[in-house]
Amino acid sequence: MRRVALKQRPDGEPVAGDFEVLEDALPRLGQNEVLVAARFLSIDPYVRTMIDADNPYGAPMPLGQTITGDMAGEVVASSNPDYAVGSWAAGRLGWASHGFDDGSRLRPLDPALGELPLHLALFGSSGLTAYFGMLELGRPRPGDQVLVSGAAGAVGQVAGQIAKAVGARVVGIAGGQTKCGHLVEVLGFDGAIDHRAGEIPAALDQRFPDGIDVYYDNIGGPITDAVMARLAHRARVVVCGESSQYDAIGHEYRPSILGPLMDSRATMSGLLVSDFSHRYDEGRAALAALHRDGRLKVEFDIIDGLDYAAAALIGMLKGENTGKRLVRI
Numbered sequence: 001m002r003r004v005a006l007k008q009r010p011d012g013e014p015v016a017g018d019f020e021v022l023e024d025a026l027p028r029l030g031q032n033e034v035l036v037a038a039r040f041l042s043i044d045p046y047v048r049t050m051i052d053a054d055n056p057y058g059a060p061m062p063l064g065q066t067i068t069g070d071m072a073g074e075v076v077a078s079s080n081p082d083y084a085v086g087s088w089a090a091g092r093l094g095w096a097s098h099g100f101d102d103g104s105r106l107r108p109l110d111p112a113l114g115e116l117p118l119h120l121a122l123f124g125s126s127g128l129t130a131y132f133g134m135l136e137l138g139r140p141r142p143g144d145q146v147l148v149s150g151a152a153g154a155v156g157q158v159a160g161q162i163a164k165a166v167g168a169r170v171v172g173i174a175g176g177q178t179k180c181g182h183l184v185e186v187l188g189f190d191g192a193i194d195h196r197a198g199e200i201p202a203a204l205d206q207r208f209p210d211g212i213d214v215y216y217d218n219i220g221g222p223i224t225d226a227v228m229a230r231l232a233h234r235a236r237v238v239v240c241g242e243s244s245q246y247d248a249i250g251h252e253y254r255p256s257i258l259g260p261l262m263d264s265r266a267t268m269s270g271l272l273v274s275d276f277s278h279r280y281d282e283g284r285a286a287l288a289a290l291h292r293d294g295r296l297k298v299e300f301d302i303i304d305g306l307d308y309a310a311a312a313l314i315g316m317l318k319g320e321n322t323g324k325r326l327v328r329i
């Protein structure tokens, strides 16, 4: 089997030489074990923080370890009665051609819900994060003014469309005119702001003359500061991620939030999708229903080949992707 391992810790922006592709023998199956041939790997921004010496999620990933990430594929050998050979499964088995597990990190996939990429995007961590973060913490109501940053990415595209389905007016922040056009013309957002064009404060004033009721924040940094100054009375802020700061570990920009929160009596909530793990089935069923009836579109951004997994992450942190970035094996 082939796997992508951490070769050295990045200093600032990661480069291809921080990663290496290694070849190992396939493990022999023990009792109750499952071997999955990967078809798609999920590329996620949190990987950037996990490979750093200052990993906020715990101990830094050891050099030589397979890069963490979700995999979806086909069961090719199994001694576990829950996973038949030929069925689909997904789990956090890392960036590799094959995954090996006793079933504790795996979940069986229902092909009736859609193709494999959909199970990593909509029914995986990205879609569930958007679903629970927007509905449980953002709590949009019909007519609310909602702003989503990182709106053309994996989480943002779903979060914005969920708020639209509730009846809110939704504006997205994304990098570049192409992504902004995609938000409005394909995903049905009410407006888009190109953060690469600058003038965020003026654009926010123009789009939100009465303030922002819900801010779903995927990127953090100076844009978040500009948004905080424009919160409506009793606004809700969902702190989902800080993509704009992941390459600046150790010297991040932290917004000065306390004054505006006090003035607007707003609520700001940190989001960790695993807090909702006991409700994932409910989330997947609701997302599937929205997708089935055409109210939730999912854009994929697929890179071919395990050898390009590191480049896929590096490019994603620079904003190359529109929609959920995956690597096809």
Ligand SMILES: NC(=O)c1ccc[n+]([C@@H]2O[C@H](COP(=O)([O-])OP(=O)(O)OC[C@H]3O[C@@H](n4cnc5c(N)ncnc54)[C@H](OP(=O)(O)O)[C@@H]3O)[C@@H](O)[C@H]2O)c1
Binding pocket: 043, 044, 045, 046, 125, 126, 129, 150, 151, 152, 153, 154, 155, 156, 173, 174, 175, 176, 179, 195, 218, 219, 239, 240, 241, 242, 243, 244, 245, 271, 272, 273, 274, 316, 317, 318, 319, 320, 321, 323, 324, 325
């Ligand atoms: N809380 C949780 O439990 C949880 C779970 C999953 C994910 N997350 C977080 O959710 C966020 C989105 O994740 P994702 O998988 O959907 O990634 P993504 O949005 O598909 O990809 C990252 C995006 O970040 C944007 N970006 C990078 N640098 C930026 C900058 N300086 N300013 C503004 N935007 C910048 C880029 O989009 P543009 O081209 O538009 O700039 C890039 O496409 C991440 O912060 C992630 O860590 C949190």
